[in-house]
Amino acid sequence: MDDPIKEKLRDIKCQTILDVATGQGNLIGYLKELFPDSDEIVGIDNSPKAIKAAREKFSGNGYRFEQMDASKMSFDNNYFDAVALSNSLHHFAEPKAILNEMYRVLKPGGLLMVFEMFRDNQNTSQKTHVLLHHWWAAVDSATGIVHNETYSRNEILDMLANLGLREFAVFDYADPNDDAREEKRIKWMKDIYKDYFARIEGKPEYTKLVGRGKELMKRLDKYGITWATMIGYVGKK
Numbered sequence: 001m002d003d004p005i006k007e008k009l010r011d012i013k014c015q016t017i018l019d020v021a022t023g024q025g026n027l028i029g030y031l032k033e034l035f036p037d038s039d040e041i042v043g044i045d046n047s048p049k050a051i052k053a054a055r056e057k058f059s060g061n062g063y064r065f066e067q068m069d070a071s072k073m074s075f076d077n078n079y080f081d082a083v084a085l086s087n088s089l090h091h092f093a094e095p096k097a098i099l100n101e102m103y104r105v106l107k108p109g110g111l112l113m114v115f116e117m118f119r120d121n122q123n124t125s126q127k128t129h130v131l132l133h134h135w136w137a138a139v140d141s142a143t144g145i146v147h148n149e150t151y152s153r154n155e156i157l158d159m160l161a162n163l164g165l166r167e168f169a170v171f172d173y174a175d176p177n178d179d180a181r182e183e184k185r186i187k188w189m190k191d192i193y194k195d196y197f198a199r200i201e202g203k204p205e206y207t208k209l210v211g212r213g214k215e216l217m218k219r220l221d222k223y224g225i226t227w228a229t230m231i232g233y234v235g236k237k
Contacts, residue, residue, distance in 0.1 A: 005113075005232050008169045009034050014081035014111065019043040020070050020102060021088035025054035027115075028063065031084060042080075044068040071097045075105045082106075084113040087230070089156065090137070090148045096159060103163050103237065112165055112235045115173075117228040118153040125180035125226040128219055132189065133228070135209070135216055139196045142205045156231055165235030173230045180224030189220060 014035045019027050022043030031041055043054050043065045054065045068074060071094060083102045089095045099114075106112055119130045133150055140147035151159075157170070179185075193213055200206050 004171045005169060005234060006034060008234065009111075012111070013037060015039045016080045016082075017041045018075070018080045018083045018102075018105065020083065020085045020098065021045055021091065022054055022065065023047075023050045023088075025057050025065070027084060027086040028054070028058055031082075035082065038062065040064060042066065044070060044073070046070070071101060073101050073105055077104055078107045078110075079105045080107060080110060082111040082113065084115075086115040087117060089114065089116045089159075090150050091146060092148075093146045096162065099159060099163055103165075106237045108237055110237050111168070112160075112163070112233075112237065114156070114160060114233045115230055116156050116233075117150055117230045118156060119150045119228070120152045122228050123226070125178075125224045126174070126228045128216070128223055128225040129228045131219065132216055132225070135212055136192075136196060138205070138212070139200050139209055142200050142203050142209065150228075153231055157233070160233055160235060163235065165237060168234040168236050169232070170234075171232045173232055175227065178226040180226045182224075185225060186220060189225060190217065193217060 015038055017031055017035060017038050017040070019025070019031060019041065022028065022045050025043055028041055028043060032038065039062065041063055043063070044067070045051055045054070046067060046069055048067050051065045051067050070092070083106045085098070085102065092098050102112055117133070122130055130150060137147040137149050197210060197213065200209055
């Protein structure tokens with residue numbers, strides 16, 4: 001699948017790059033592809049377990065990972081050439097505060113990148129992914145983990161518009177060849193489903209969430225699942 005953001009950024013150089021809510025570093029490889037001549041890519045996450053996994057995955061020079069609260073970053077103003085966030089906006093209690101921090105640490109003329117799935121305008125099998133994701137959010141919330149339902153496309157764009165960035169590119173990402181019946185993916189989803197059931201055992205919401213989860217498993221069998229369309233946004237400070 002062609003990547004329009006790679007095409008847009010192919011002549012742009014960024015030396016210092018920040019990946020916010022990096023998790024296990026899933027976006028780091030893509031950022032290195034976008035900016036192969038970068039000096040350093042920094043990943044931050046509030047989970048020590050995630051940071052440990054990211055460090056093991058990217059152990060060479062040019063990578064640095066730190067446990068850090070994304071709403072109160074320790075970096076100076078105007079520090080990074082590019083700041084990125086991938087599929088994490090709906091995991092924050094105060095997403096606007098995170099975006100403001102991303103803007104603060106970004107150099108004038110630097111690039112702010114956000115990649116985020118959205119809930120509206122999805123086809124039938126993509127809707128399965130959205131509904132499952134919202135169920136995961138409900139389970140996480142019942143266990144005290146911050147996890148909101150995904151935003152609409154316009155809600156994401158409105159949050160970004162409030163930063164006052166100069167718009168550079170906005171694209172929607174969806175794989176037209178994604179197989180809704182891929183056995184490996186469906187099995188993986190059902191394994192996750194079992195794990196989530198175990199996590200809420202004994203919680204007051206257990207019966208309601210289990211019933212909702214069983215209905216989603218029926219939907220998974222009926223319609224299959226493909227990844228929801230994701231917005232890719234690049235703005236310039």
